[in-house]
Amino acid sequence: MANPIDRSIINISVDCVIFGFDENEIDLKVLLIERGEEPFFGQMALPGDLVNIDENIDESAKRVLRELTGLDDIFLEQLFTFGNITRHPLGRVVTVTYYALIKPSDFDLLPSGFATMAEWRSISEIRELAFDHFKILSTALTRLKGKIRYQPIGFNLLPEKFTLTQLQSLYETILDTDFDKRNFRKKILSMDMLIPLNEKQKGVAHRAARLYKFDMERYDKLQTLGFNFAL
Amino acid sequence: MANPIDRSIINISVDCVIFGFDENEIDLKVLLIERGEEPFFGQMALPGDLVNIDENIDESAKRVLRELTGLDDIFLEQLFTFGNITRHPLGRVVTVTYYALIKPSDFDLLPSGFATMAEWRSISEIRELAFDHFKILSTALTRLKGKIRYQPIGFNLLPEKFTLTQLQSLYETILDTDFDKRNFRKKILSMDMLIPLNEKQKGVAHRAARLYKFDMERYDKLQTLGFNFAL
Numbered sequence: 001m002a003n004p005i006d007r008s009i010i011n012i013s014v015d016c017v018i019f020g021f022d023e024n025e026i027d028l029k030v031l032l033i034e035r036g037e038e039p040f041f042g043q044m045a046l047p048g049d050l051v052n053i054d055e056n057i058d059e060s061a062k063r064v065l066r067e068l069t070g071l072d073d074i075f076l077e078q079l080f081t082f083g084n085i086t087r088h089p090l091g092r093v094v095t096v097t098y099y100a101l102i103k104p105s106d107f108d109l110l111p112s113g114f115a116t117m118a119e120w121r122s123i124s125e126i127r128e129l130a131f132d133h134f135k136i137l138s139t140a141l142t143r144l145k146g147k148i149r150y151q152p153i154g155f156n157l158l159p160e161k162f163t164l165t166q167l168q169s170l171y172e173t174i175l176d177t178d179f180d181k182r183n184f185r186k187k188i189l190s191m192d193m194l195i196p197l198n199e200k201q202k203g204v205a206h207r208a209a210r211l212y213k214f215d216m217e218r219y220d221k222l223q224t225l226g227f228n229f230a231l
Numbered sequence: 232m233a234n235p236i237d238r239s240i241i242n243i244s245v246d247c248v249i250f251g252f253d254e255n256e257i258d259l260k261v262l263l264i265e266r267g268e269e270p271f272f273g274q275m276a277l278p279g280d281l282v283n284i285d286e287n288i289d290e291s292a293k294r295v296l297r298e299l300t301g302l303d304d305i306f307l308e309q310l311f312t313f314g315n316i317t318r319h320p321l322g323r324v325v326t327v328t329y330y331a332l333i334k335p336s337d338f339d340l341l342p343s344g345f346a347t348m349a350e351w352r353s354i355s356e357i358r359e360l361a362f363d364h365f366k367i368l369s370t371a372l373t374r375l376k377g378k379i380r381y382q383p384i385g386f387n388l389l390p391e392k393f394t395l396t397q398l399q400s401l402y403e404t405i406l407d408t409d410f411d412k413r414n415f416r417k418k419i420l421s422m423d424m425l426i427p428l429n430e431k432q433k434g435v436a437h438r439a440a441r442l443y444k445f446d447m448e449r450y451d452k453l454q455t456l457g458f459n460f461a462l
Contacts, residue, residue, distance in 0.1 A: 009240050009284065010242075010282060010284055011241075012243060012325055051314070053241055054316060056316055057315075058314070060314075081288065083243075083287060083288030085285060085286070085287055094243055094282075094325075096314065150380075150381065
């Protein structure tokens with residue numbers, strides 16, 4: 001059961017927006033739970049709960065995510081704090097939100113606590129969520145799209161060796177847009193973050209494409225310095 | 232007097248990092264208060280206080296800033312939420328922080344409440360602050376520097392008509408770096424956000440420079456879309 005809301009004070013909670021990308025899927029996904037208690041009983045929501053008085057908020061977000069969905073050891077980045085007085089029907093709750101982007105197939109889901117279900121849903125199919133969670137999801141999506149304009153992503157989401165088509169598909173899925181193949185390749189290769197391998201795809205019906213891997217030293221440097229990914 | 236901290240709950244506060252840039256100054260400044268009560272009596276701090284149960288956090292930040300420093304009608308952007316259990320000596324306080332960049336000479340300071348003084352201090356001279364406020368200031372500075380890499384700034388900080396030297400000085404002060412004059416001009420002009428005027432500086436000893444003003448339509452568009460200001 002979730003901690004009870006105290007109506008006489010400002011309560012503080014955490015909510016997590018966990019985005020998922022799998023290379024064989026064409027949709028960006030987000031991890032949702034089904035709520036097994038009021039308010040919003042039976043509705044889909046982001047994993048979230050009240051912060052305990054003896055835990056740091058970052059640790060709280062990790063604990064709540066683990067307790068409700070089974071996901072552990074996820075690097076969570078703080079997103080935004082939502083604190084409007086009307087956002088929770090049972091009292092005043094300010095929520096600190098976090099987000100991450102992971103590869104769903106790397107993790108097992110294990111719903112527990114007041115989560116009667118935990119599952120990946122395609123972003124494009126979500127119309128409403130409990131509380132102001134739809135708004136939180138929208139904010140997270142905007143942040144994610146903004147972030148990949150100036151920081152490289154892909155490591156951990158793609159196999160160690162991947163084709164440029166797979167990398168393009170990753171960017172296209174997250175940014176929800178199509179890129180010109182030639183321009184995308186030219187731009188990506190000009191960043192020097194990829195190492196071309198003397199290997200090609202195996203077991204494909206079409207002409208096998210060259211495989212690449214991330215140059216981790218350069219990739220880390222670009223993550224720190226940022227780049228201007230003006231595709 | 233500040234609201235008292237309740238040791239039995241997680242308290243929530245707001246803190247404001249107000250950066251100041253005046254065209255005749257070579258330093259970026261920040262607005263600090265001197266605390267007239269414990270803890271950190273007599274020490275310099277960011278303006279901040281507890282959130283009331285009946286106010287939105289954004290409104291709370293505006294109210295607290297106004298009450299402590301007299302600054303009103305400032306557009307505050309949310310920065311980050313700091314929630315470590317050890318950050319406040321009198322109990323558990325999670326603080327939602329905000330930041331802004333304004334022109335100090337446009338505003339009068341009027342310290343009040345537990346602020347015995349409110350004044351602009353050069354960033355480079357600040358060595359320590361009450362609570363974890365030095366860390367909050369560092370986070371805000373990093374955010375500000377990151378932001379002006381992809382969003383134009385300057386409107387409201389410069390006179391309506393300004394020289395390219397004044398604009399360069401603004402960027403140099405905030406980013407704490409020097410730019411090559413030729414490259415800076417080329418880059419800034421290529422963005423089409425400036426309108427060159429058929430007017431020159433008046434009353435200067437050196438050769439009078441051309442004046443420019445912001446193309447507000449284009450400026451607003453760049454603020455929304457972002458640009459890649461890779462100087």
